[in-house]
Amino acid sequence: MTTAAPQLIQATLAQLNKVIHGKPQQIQLALTCLLANGHLLLEDLPGMGKTTLAHALAQVCGLEYKRVQFTSDLLPADLIGAAIFEPQTGKFCFHPGPVFSQVFLADELNRATPKAQSALLEAMEERQVSVDGTTHILPAPFFVIATQNPQSQSGTFPLPESQLDRFLMRLSLGYPEPAAERELLKGRNGRVLLASMQQVLNESRLKALQTLVPQVKMTDTLLNYVQRLIACTRQPDICQLGLSPRGALALVKSAQAWALLQARGHVLPEDVQAVFVAVAGHRLVGRQEAQGEQLARQILSKVDVVGGKHG
Numbered sequence: 001m002t003t004a005a006p007q008l009i010q011a012t013l014a015q016l017n018k019v020i021h022g023k024p025q026q027i028q029l030a031l032t033c034l035l036a037n038g039h040l041l042l043e044d045l046p047g048m049g050k051t052t053l054a055h056a057l058a059q060v061c062g063l064e065y066k067r068v069q070f071t072s073d074l075l076p077a078d079l080i081g082a083a084i085f086e087p088q089t090g091k092f093c094f095h096p097g098p099v100f101s102q103v104f105l106a107d108e109l110n111r112a113t114p115k116a117q118s119a120l121l122e123a124m125e126e127r128q129v130s131v132d133g134t135t136h137i138l139p140a141p142f143f144v145i146a147t148q149n150p151q152s153q154s155g156t157f158p159l160p161e162s163q164l165d166r167f168l169m170r171l172s173l174g175y176p177e178p179a180a181e182r183e184l185l186k187g188r189n190g191r192v193l194l195a196s197m198q199q200v201l202n203e204s205r206l207k208a209l210q211t212l213v214p215q216v217k218m219t220d221t222l223l224n225y226v227q228r229l230i231a232c233t234r235q236p237d238i239c240q241l242g243l244s245p246r247g248a249l250a251l252v253k254s255a256q257a258w259a260l261l262q263a264r265g266h267v268l269p270e271d272v273q274a275v276f277v278a279v280a281g282h283r284l285v286g287r288q289e290a291q292g293e294q295l296a297r298q299i300l301s302k303v304d305v306v307g308g309k310h311g
Contacts, residue, residue: 005209006263012060012200013261019056019193020049022180026171028261029278030057036257037210038168038250039124039144041109041282046149048173051107054145055194058103062202063141066101070112072157076119080129081136094131099123102139102203106146110156117163120144124166141206161241161285168250169275170282209260216256217266225269226251228303229276233284239295241285251279269305276300 009031016027030053033040042050051067058065068079081097098104099120109117123129127138146167149156164170176184201209218226230251234242243251254275259267277300281293 005212005260008200008205008209009261009263015060015197015200016053016056019197020053020173021183022177023049023173026173027053028258029169029171029275032254032257032261032275033169033278034061034141034143034206035209035213035260036168036250036253037141037213038253039146039166041146041148041164041167041170042173043148043150043170043282044172044174048175050147050173051105052191052194053173054103054105054147056197057143057145059194059197060200061103061206062199063102063143063206064139065103065105066098067105067107068098069107070109070116072111072113074112074116076116079116079119080123080131083132092132094134094136096136099129100136100138102141103143103145106144108149109146110148110159113157114160117157117159120146121163121166141203141210161283164282165244165246167282168254169278171278213253213257213260216259216264218252218256219266222267222269222272225303225305226255226272229272229299232299232303233280236287238287238299239284240287241283243280243283247280247283251276254279273300 012031013024013027016031017024020027030040034057042053044050054067055065068074077097079097079099081095081100083092083094085091086093106120109120119129123138123142124144127140127142129136129138144167148159175181226248230243230248233239251272255267255271258275259265259271262271264271277293277296280296280299284292284295284299286292286295
């Protein structure tokens, strides 16, 4: 680990905490997701600061940022672009859509139809889009932040499991603490504070931090613990859908990135536990009443760090 990395990370977190008050855990997880080169799903009620967090992450990292409001009449071409005939040249020329940005905010993703949602599948997994048989490479870094309203709200289309699995993490900001809400009521809200944010990272610095993540060491003993967690999610009496290999890799990458945020070059069990609910919660479908994050917490408490089970 370079000596500058911890200072850069702490300075980045400090700027984000100035904009999003009282949510240090969620902010650390969001930055962990970015450093792990994944994509982030923010699920919460409207007006909780999801869009502000996305904008703040782009601004503090000095990345190009574009936002699309997803609606029921959105078409795939509205996202990825289309080949348009140009009379001057007599040829079709590809005009890239807003997904060609370093930070792409898909606002209220589950208000779009499955056809529009599926336009992001190739982009999120392959970092490219295909139009009329031609492949177009997306910018690097490429970070999708999608916001999602609760399924109980009207006008939503549930995201399929294949799309949920492409998000490294799912987070919920929740209601602010009284002290943080008092600051909002005084007018010191995220929208106002965004203008005063200082840029800490840039494209090259962010890429350098991302290259450090795979170098964070994991011992065989720790990998045994990770595999016990994964195996528990695949027990048919507990989960109807457990962690896929992609989900297992996401857990490892996220734990490494979290350890990097703690200025360590090795992963501890606490790092795995810190990211497990955010990584596994949206991927698990339970057999019993417990679902999602509640099920992930139960599995975390059931699997012992040193082997075996308790509880």
